[in-house]
Amino acid sequence: MAQQDRAIRTRQTLLSAAAKVFEERGYQSATISEILTTAGVTKGALYFHFPSKEHLAEGVLQEQGQQLPIPDRASKIQQLVDTVMVYAYRLQTDPMVQAGVRLTLDQQAHGLDRTAPFTQWGEIIQTLLDKAQSQGELLPHVVPAETAEVLVGSFAGVQAMSQALRDHQDLLFRASALLRHVLPSVVLSSVLTSVDLSESRGAKVFTELQALEAEQAPPTSAG
Amino acid sequence: MAQQDRAIRTRQTLLSAAAKVFEERGYQSATISEILTTAGVTKGALYFHFPSKEHLAEGVLQEQGQQLPIPDRASKIQQLVDTVMVYAYRLQTDPMVQAGVRLTLDQQAHGLDRTAPFTQWGEIIQTLLDKAQSQGELLPHVVPAETAEVLVGSFAGVQAMSQALRDHQDLLFRASALLRHVLPSVVLSSVLTSVDLSESRGAKVFTELQALEAEQAPPTSAG
Numbered sequence: 001m002a003q004q005d006r007a008i009r010t011r012q013t014l015l016s017a018a019a020k021v022f023e024e025r026g027y028q029s030a031t032i033s034e035i036l037t038t039a040g041v042t043k044g045a046l047y048f049h050f051p052s053k054e055h056l057a058e059g060v061l062q063e064q065g066q067q068l069p070i071p072d073r074a075s076k077i078q079q080l081v082d083t084v085m086v087y088a089y090r091l092q093t094d095p096m097v098q099a100g101v102r103l104t105l106d107q108q109a110h111g112l113d114r115t116a117p118f119t120q121w122g123e124i125i126q127t128l129l130d131k132a133q134s135q136g137e138l139l140p141h142v143v144p145a146e147t148a149e150v151l152v153g154s155f156a157g158v159q160a161m162s163q164a165l166r167d168h169q170d171l172l173f174r175a176s177a178l179l180r181h182v183l184p185s186v187v188l189s190s191v192l193t194s195v196d197l198s199e200s201r202g203a204k205v206f207t208e209l210q211a212l213e214a215e216q217a218p219p220t221s222a223g
Numbered sequence: 224m225a226q227q228d229r230a231i232r233t234r235q236t237l238l239s240a241a242a243k244v245f246e247e248r249g250y251q252s253a254t255i256s257e258i259l260t261t262a263g264v265t266k267g268a269l270y271f272h273f274p275s276k277e278h279l280a281e282g283v284l285q286e287q288g289q290q291l292p293i294p295d296r297a298s299k300i301q302q303l304v305d306t307v308m309v310y311a312y313r314l315q316t317d318p319m320v321q322a323g324v325r326l327t328l329d330q331q332a333h334g335l336d337r338t339a340p341f342t343q344w345g346e347i348i349q350t351l352l353d354k355a356q357s358q359g360e361l362l363p364h365v366v367p368a369e370t371a372e373v374l375v376g377s378f379a380g381v382q383a384m385s386q387a388l389r390d391h392q393d394l395l396f397r398a399s400a401l402l403r404h405v406l407p408s409v410v411l412s413s414v415l416t417s418v419d420l421s422e423s424r425g426a427k428v429f430t431e432l433q434a435l436e437a438e439q440a441p442p443t444s445a446g
């Protein structure tokens with residue numbers, strides 16, 4: 001394995017370990033030495049990649065924001081729905097995404113900038129709404145920046161409620177219900193009737209993304 | 224002061240101290256002894272009212288749910304809006320409400336039942352939607368239980384986003400924006416045009432409630 005590959009893998013190991021420890025302990029109680037033990041790497045390797053606990057947390061926050069790119073859709077509203085539903089699907093299954101959301105909502109994480117995930121998601125959603133608006137999918141009164149903030153904030157709470165009540169098991173239903181409640185006040189009904197808002201949408205698009213990824217990946221030398 | 228009054232006052236002092244310490248430290252890091260010092264009461268008094276940290280947290284959660292009763296409105300949708308906007312207003316200003324919301328969203332609060340606030344708020348909102356439905360204010364397809372859960376979950380996130388980005392300073396705007404985005408898909412437009420959804424609604428109704436309370440209170444012996 002080339003040195004660069006090894007560095008990338010070590011970084012990933014550290015982020016996974018950090019995600020696990022932050023998820024279990026919360027930001028404030030988590031210690032570098034526990035992350036080190038969980039990761040099973042040298043102290044030198046850790047400090048090379050992440051000079052502090054804050055850097056580790058920022059790394060986790062960035063990872064969860066790294067979304068698989070949603071394929072372009074003719075309807076930007078469908079693309080927005082796909083973005084939200086795939087994120088909900090990943091939140092049910094991916095420890096890195098879970099840890100990222102938990103850090104974002106951790107009021108006890110003093111010293112950690114928790115604004116970035118809200119801001120980044122706000123920008124992603126607003127960009128899609130801007131495009132939807134310019135191709136005539138939105139109702140005339142809609143202000144994309146405001147709607148984006150409502151959607152991002154609402155999703156954060158809907159997932160928190162799902163986590164507290166059902167350990168995220170009903171998250172896809174709740175995310176779909178949120179979109180069914182907000183989009184009719186934003187999107188032309190003639191557009192919305194053709195949009196798939198169902199709770200199975202997340203898994204469906206996630207499978208599509210994995211197939212696309214498999215096509216694009218170079219053949220591995222192993223096997 | 225009668226013995227019973229003194230007990231009520233001590234209980235309130237303890238809850239205020241607990242709210243302060245939970246808000247600063249989070250549930251897990253907060254200690255009974257810190258709450259004791261902050262409250263300035265005897266250990267015996269504390270254990271008489273609250274045998275454990277969990278009981279203190281549950282007390283705080285119950286307090287924040289104690290809403291000033293919103294006066295009956297002809298439109299149950301206006302009453303729902305008033306309930307949400309007064310809560311947002313209190314969340315900006317009342318440390319007990321702030322601590323309650325924080326505990327509800329504290330994933331680190333192991334051993335604490337964080338479902339109650341979601342469930343209680345769900346029931347309050349659903350009751351209002353049921354009444355709105357029976358007097359013909361809602362669109363035909365609406366399922367009050369589902370809409371109530373969307374509203375409660377969304378509000379939890381909108382306040383978390385407002386807290387993270389602006390320390391709750393823009394909460395009234397965000398709460399009003401949430402209602403403006405959700406209610407058009409739930410309420411008949413002929414009803415909604417007469418409902419005050421503005422961000423100033425919370426302060427307005429809060430003032431109304433205080434006036435009502437002053438009228439109803441017996442004259443104090445002091446002064």
